[in-house]
Amino acid sequence: MKGFINIEYPESLANTLRLSGKDFESEMKTSSLVKLFELGKVSSGVAAKVLGLSRIEFLELLANYKVTVLGQYDLDDLHEDIANA
Numbered sequence: 001m002k003g004f005i006n007i008e009y010p011e012s013l014a015n016t017l018r019l020s021g022k023d024f025e026s027e028m029k030t031s032s033l034v035k036l037f038e039l040g041k042v043s044s045g046v047a048a049k050v051l052g053l054s055r056i057e058f059l060e061l062l063a064n065y066k067v068t069v070l071g072q073y074d075l076d077d078l079h080e081d082i083a084n085a
Contacts, residue, residue, distance in 0.1 A: 030061070
């Protein structure tokens with residue numbers, strides 16, 4: 001089963017980004033999934049599947065949005081992992 005989201009936006013928004021309507025819709029979908037991944041709401045696998053990408057392609061895409069592949073893994077987590085190693 002598929003769900004659909006309709007978002008109303010002024011054409012000027014897509015024009016500001018110099019994107020066609022279809023490209024703007026794609027950008028909105030991609031950036032939404034990147035943000036949901038960044039917030040820890042969806043896994044990279046789920047986001048990749050929704051976008052029709054491999055997981056590796058999605059992880060590579062994150063760099064375009066300046067999002068780490070580690071998600072919400074922060075410096076404290078790293079120190080804890082090092083201490084437990």
